[in-house]
Amino acid sequence: MKLWFRRVFVGAMVLGAILGSLLGTRGLNQALISTRDLYRVDTAGSQMESDLEYETQESRRAFVYALAVTDPNDQLPYVAAARGASRRVGETLNRLRMLGVPEISADVETFERTWNKYDQARDQIMARILEGNSAAAMRVEFERGQPAFARALESLHALKAGLEVRGRADSVRVNSTLWRSIGGLAAFVLSTLLILGLLIKANRSRRQALESLHATNAALDAAREMERERASILELVSTRAALSRTLEKIVALASRCHLEAGAAVWTGNAGEAHFHVAANLPQGLSEALKLHPPPSSGPDGWEEFRGYSGKLAAAFGFEASPAKELREASGERIGMLQMFAPAGRAVDWQATLDQMAQLAAVAIENSLLYERLAFQAQHDTLTGLPNRLLFQDRVQQASRVALRHGKKAAVIWLDLDKYKQINDTLGHRVGDEVLCEVARRLQRCLRQSDSVARVGGDEFTVLAPELAQPEDAERVAATILSAFTPPFQLASHQTNLTASLGISMFPEHGEDPITLLRNADLAMYSAKRAGGGTFRMFRSALSDSMQRQVLLEQELKTALEHNELRLEYQPLLDRNGRLDGVEALLRWNNPEAGQVSPMEFIPIAEETGLISSIGEWVTQTACRNAARWLQLGYDVPLIAVNVSALQFTDGKFTALVERILRECGLPPSRLELEITETALMDNLEGVVEQIELLRRLGVRFAIDDFGTGYSSLSHLQNLPVDIVKIDRSFIKDLQPGAVGCTTLVRGIIALAHNLGLQVVAEGVETAEQLALLNTLGCDLNQGFFLHRPMSVEALEELLRAKRPRTEPAEDLSESELIPSASPA
Amino acid sequence: MGHILRLIAALLAAAMLHYAADPAAAFAAVVHPSNATRDLHLRDLTSLFEGANRQWPNRSGVVLVERDAGSAPFRYLMGRLLNTTPGEYKRSLQNIEYRGETPVSIKILNSDAAACQYVFNVPSAIAIVETASLALPACGGIQVLRIDGKLPGEEGYRLK
Numbered sequence: 001m002k003l004w005f006r007r008v009f010v011g012a013m014v015l016g017a018i019l020g021s022l023l024g025t026r027g028l029n030q031a032l033i034s035t036r037d038l039y040r041v042d043t044a045g046s047q048m049e050s051d052l053e054y055e056t057q058e059s060r061r062a063f064v065y066a067l068a069v070t071d072p073n074d075q076l077p078y079v080a081a082a083r084g085a086s087r088r089v090g091e092t093l094n095r096l097r098m099l100g101v102p103e104i105s106a107d108v109e110t111f112e113r114t115w116n117k118y119d120q121a122r123d124q125i126m127a128r129i130l131e132g133n134s135a136a137a138m139r140v141e142f143e144r145g146q147p148a149f150a151r152a153l154e155s156l157h158a159l160k161a162g163l164e165v166r167g168r169a170d171s172v173r174v175n176s177t178l179w180r181s182i183g184g185l186a187a188f189v190l191s192t193l194l195i196l197g198l199l200i201k202a203n204r205s206r207r208q209a210l211e212s213l214h215a216t217n218a219a220l221d222a223a224r225e226m227e228r229e230r231a232s233i234l235e236l237v238s239t240r241a242a243l244s245r246t247l248e249k250i251v252a253l254a255s256r257c258h259l260e261a262g263a264a265v266w267t268g269n270a271g272e273a274h275f276h277v278a279a280n281l282p283q284g285l286s287e288a289l290k291l292h293p294p295p296s297s298g299p300d301g302w303e304e305f306r307g308y309s310g311k312l313a314a315a316f317g318f319e320a321s322p323a324k325e326l327r328e329a330s331g332e333r334i335g336m337l338q339m340f341a342p343a344g345r346a347v348d349w350q351a352t353l354d355q356m357a358q359l360a361a362v363a364i365e366n367s368l369l370y371e372r373l374a375f376q377a378q379h380d381t382l383t384g385l386p387n388r389l390l391f392q393d394r395v396q397q398a399s400r401v402a403l404r405h406g407k408k409a410a411v412i413w414l415d416l417d418k419y420k421q422i423n424d425t426l427g428h429r430v431g432d433e434v435l436c437e438v439a440r441r442l443q444r445c446l447r448q449s450d451s452v453a454r455v456g457g458d459e460f461t462v463l464a465p466e467l468a469q470p471e472d473a474e475r476v477a478a479t480i481l482s483a484f485t486p487p488f489q490l491a492s493h494q495t496n497l498t499a500s501l502g503i504s505m506f507p508e509h510g511e512d513p514i515t516l517l518r519n520a521d522l523a524m525y526s527a528k529r530a531g532g533g534t535f536r537m538f539r540s541a542l543s544d545s546m547q548r549q550v551l552l553e554q555e556l557k558t559a560l561e562h563n564e565l566r567l568e569y570q571p572l573l574d575r576n577g578r579l580d581g582v583e584a585l586l587r588w589n590n591p592e593a594g595q596v597s598p599m600e601f602i603p604i605a606e607e608t609g610l611i612s613s614i615g616e617w618v619t620q621t622a623c624r625n626a627a628r629w630l631q632l633g634y635d636v637p638l639i640a641v642n643v644s645a646l647q648f649t650d651g652k653f654t655a656l657v658e659r660i661l662r663e664c665g666l667p668p669s670r671l672e673l674e675i676t677e678t679a680l681m682d683n684l685e686g687v688v689e690q691i692e693l694l695r696r697l698g699v700r701f702a703i704d705d706f707g708t709g710y711s712s713l714s715h716l717q718n719l720p721v722d723i724v725k726i727d728r729s730f731i732k733d734l735q736p737g738a739v740g741c742t743t744l745v746r747g748i749i750a751l752a753h754n755l756g757l758q759v760v761a762e763g764v765e766t767a768e769q770l771a772l773l774n775t776l777g778c779d780l781n782q783g784f785f786l787h788r789p790m791s792v793e794a795l796e797e798l799l800r801a802k803r804p805r806t807e808p809a810e811d812l813s814e815s816e817l818i819p820s821a822s823p824a
Numbered sequence: 825m826g827h828i829l830r831l832i833a834a835l836l837a838a839a840m841l842h843y844a845a846d847p848a849a850a851f852a853a854v855v856h857p858s859n860a861t862r863d864l865h866l867r868d869l870t871s872l873f874e875g876a877n878r879q880w881p882n883r884s885g886v887v888l889v890e891r892d893a894g895s896a897p898f899r900y901l902m903g904r905l906l907n908t909t910p911g912e913y914k915r916s917l918q919n920i921e922y923r924g925e926t927p928v929s930i931k932i933l934n935s936d937a938a939a940c941q942y943v944f945n946v947p948s949a950i951a952i953v954e955t956a957s958l959a960l961p962a963c964g965g966i967q968v969l970r971i972d973g974k975l976p977g978e979e980g981y982r983l984k
Contacts, residue, residue: 072889072931072942079945127946131887131929 006198013194020187027181035174055085063141066129079126086119096159103166107159114155118148222256226355229253233359243267243367244277250359251279254339254352261341262318263356264289264309265326267364269333281340285316302336313340321349324357328365335364380454382432383439388517391453391461395513398451398465399506405466409506410473411513412462413520414442414480417498417532419458420609422490424649430490434497437490441483446476461517470505470537477501477535484533498533500524509538522546548593553604555590560617564590567621568789571798572640572760572780579798580780581638581672584622585789586614606646615647616656623664623671625792630666634799640672642704645679648687654694661697668698674725676704681715691720702760707748717755724752728763731783735768746776753777850955850984851900852976853969854940856947863970866982870905872950875920875928880948887929889939889951897936897952905952905983937962952983 062078069075093112096104121144128137229249236246247265254263262280275290289309306323313320321339328334337357339349378390386394395411402409416438423431435458442452442460451463464476480501487494502523510516523538525546530536559565565588572581588596605611619641626639647653661668673694680687680703691701702723703716707730716724726748733741745761752759761773764783773781790798853869855861860881864872871877878886891897893910902908908916921927931949933939936957943949943966950969955976957963974981 073934073938076933076938076941076945080941083945123945127948130931130942130946131885131948132931 010195010198013191013198017188017191017195020184020189020191022184024181024184024186024188027177027179027184030173030177030181035170055082055089058082058085063125063129063137066126067134067137070132072130072132075130079130082122082126086115086122089115101163101166103169104159104162107155107162111152111155111159114148114152118145118152121145121148225256226253229256230355230359233363237363237366240366240370243363246363246367247277247360248279250356250363251277251337253356253359255280260345261339261352263337263339265335265337265360266305267326267335276335282316282318285313285318285340288312288316302333305336306338309338314343317343319343319345321353324353326357326361326364328361328368334368335360383436383454385439385443385460386451386453388453388455388461391451391455391463392513392517394451394453394463395506395516398463399511399513399516402465402506407465408467408469408472408508410462410464410467410470410476411504411506411516411520412464412473412477412480412535413502413504413517413524414460414462415500415524415528416458417500417528419497420607421649422495422497424609424646426490426493430493433490434488437488438484438497438499442480445479445483450476455517461520467505470503470508473503473505474535474537477503481533481535500527500530500532501535502527502538503535504538518550521550525549549604552590552593552596552601553608555593556588556601556604556608556610559588559590560613564588565614565617566791567618567625568791569795570782570789571787571795572637572782573786574780575774575778577786579637581640582795583640583674583782584618584642586618586642602644606644609646611644611646612650615644616660618642619657619673620660620664623660623666626670627664627666629796629799630670632796634796636670636799638672638700639666639670640674640702643673643675645675645682645687648690651686651690654690657694657699658697661699668694669700672700672702672723674702674704674723677706677708680719684715688720695720695722705762707744716751716757721757723758723760724748725760725762725782726778728783731761731763731769731773732765734772735766736772742772742776745773745778749777849896849900850976850981851897851952852955852958852983853950853952853971854943854958854963854966855950855969856943857965857967858947859950859967861969862967863973866905866972869969869971869983873901873906873952875917878926878928884948885926885929887931887946887949889931889933889942889949891936891939891951891953892932892934895934896954897939900983901952936960940966 058081062082065078066075090112093108093115096108121140125137125140125145128134128140233246233249236249247267251263251265254261260280262278264278264281264286265276266274267276268274275292278286278289281289289312292305292308292312302323302325306320309323310320318340319342321341324337325333326335326337337353337360339353339356378387379385380387395409398409401407416434419431419434422434435454438460439452439454442462446452446462447464449465451465453461453463455461462476462480464473467473467476481499484497484499487496502520502525504510504516504519504523506516509519519538523536523546526539527534527536555564565586568585568587569582570585571579572583574580586598586602588598588601590596602611605614622639622641626636629636643653657671657673661671675687675691695701700722701720702725703719703721704725705727706724707727726745730741730745730748734745735741749759758779759777760780760782761769761778762782764770764773764781765785767785769783770781770785787798853864868877872886873888873890875888880886890901898910902910902913906913917928917930931942933942933951936953937960939951939953940957940960940963943951944962953963958968958976968975971981971983976983
């Protein structure tokens, strides 16, 4: 029903009720008035009639009695009675008059008049009787009394008739007003009933609305409570509270939402899942759920488990909800949640189950995340082995145990031999496979109580606790080495790998993890220097040299960043003493190690792989300087830069040189790259191709330290080089009279010339050597006798003094430069 | 014996007191309100009660209302107003009747209230009652006559 219609209807009903009540009340009032009038008139009439009859009797009795006695003392009471009756008649007449009934007023007056005449007659009669004159009294009675009484009686009858007429009229009026009032009251009652009905209905609606509101409020309260619980649970999660505590709070939500409901949580993936926590369940059901083995890992594992838990719940008079799988963001199953309630309760599981499942999934996922992070913080991600941090902690614990039990413990540092080559040649993926296989082999060959850790790229450490003597540690090291005997099958490759091991003993070689590890590392260096594939026990004598080695290795890693490297240049002069080229020589000045010889740090750089970045820096710096000199207008000689064979191994060297030349704006023809004979011959196949590419650009190549390696002279004709640099060991012994050496140098020079190669003599330190070399036809000479290595500034000074130019780089043609790379 | 004599002496004293008019008491003559007579001379009143005058001016016969013997009004009537005794008074009234004259109508009532009530009902009646009884309800509707122009309580009123 529309609201406006209801309002109009209610208004009409209210109006009807008011009108009905007014009409009814008015009619009832009129009926009451009429009834009252009727009653009054009837009563008055009856009273009048009875008064008259009484007076008649009194009058007659007084008359007879007065006649019967003679003593006035006896007569007077009768006289008084007669007078009293007369007075009451008068009073009744007055009451009748006061009724205000117009229909009988004339009759009242008539009756009063006739009655007064009778009263006068009676007074006369009574006076005669009192006087003792009975005869006169009788005479008056007959003459006046009786006629007056008869007239009074007649008028009384007329009055009664008038009263009856009035009574009938009042009855009719009463009836009509009664009917009207009944109609009005009926309307009032009907309207009131309708209003009451509407009010009852409205009240019911209001009550329903209130109940609904209360229900909504209760739901809102529950939602707020749930939200508070959610917030507190999420706070527990964020504060890394114990998972059990958090899950207990989550499953407790079941009973908060449904008083008699409980819940249980299993954590883990199928096959590994286990009962974690339950709340508000019978003890037996909880224990039974706990004892049940985890669901199988198959696709239907969880489904089967749900069926089982449902049957179990039924045995305890409970009903199980549909199980809710818990999954982490990646979709991985991390658990299951199920609600239980006494059978027969109509519990709406879904909303509660969803909320609980969401919270439980967050809590478990968060817990797993923390576990993973904690694991990652202490483990190597590639091999899963403990990292240095955890290893140190285990060494600490092992040393305490050893101290307590009077035992020893060994820390073994293991470094793979030539692992870098595998990594560089076969790629990092294969390198990672190697590391994983090494980790597996180490774990297999060691005792349960031993610990293996990966502490660096190809560095592993082993903790062998509870040893009786150092020989036990050596046996462990031997076992480890034997684990490397079988070849490593790496994808399509099969390779043999060895390792260098260093051993330090607790407590002899250190009492703290850091010292033990450092000494094991130093011992490992000793093993490495011994050729690898073996182990060494730490000795104090090793300490100094090895420590310097370790120091240099560590410092070299930051040398570039700290600008500790610089270049010096040693000029190369032709037979006429003219500057024909300069060789860039790398110098390292370390604050702690001082001036370090390239002979000392280049092998370290090669071993640690730093040679690539250092080589790039050298090439780039030399080219940039040469280009600057060109810009300054100097007659820039050939710039010779030493290259390690390892720089060629990653296959990117060609592109690197090309890029540097382009960026610096140096013509490739001004760059000479020197590679040692040994390095070249070791990697002939891989290097030659790249050399060819660079030579095509215009870059010149020289064989450095020629004569010290194992190359066959016959190979020389096949090497893609332009220059042969005779090793200083030949030049040192070159002097007049030294026939063998002179013959050898002459041969090299002749051979080179025949092959069209230029020859440079290194290490020229005397005038005799220079003269002889000139005689032998050596093209260029380099050595202290001619020029010591000099700084950039000194070389620039030299360039300025020897060949000043007026027009900068005017003879450089565009074709000499490597064009810039196209934007594409 | 002495006791009996003392008792007889007390009864005689009481009787003497009973028949002696109270010298402090006052009396009133009352008539019907319709009676035209408002004032009487004391001798006319005496004449009415002696039976010498037996009609009112309207020629209606006078009805004398007297109290019973022994009452104060009767003693006053006998001792002070008529100066006679009850026996003498009765004989004088009988003489009137023996003479063939209209007999005197006398009504003896046993209280002032009854006397008043009688006067109220009989227009030609006249009664002598104590002035103290005028306050009774029964004496409400009657007329008190002036005696020699004086009403009871006024200076010089003679019915006392």
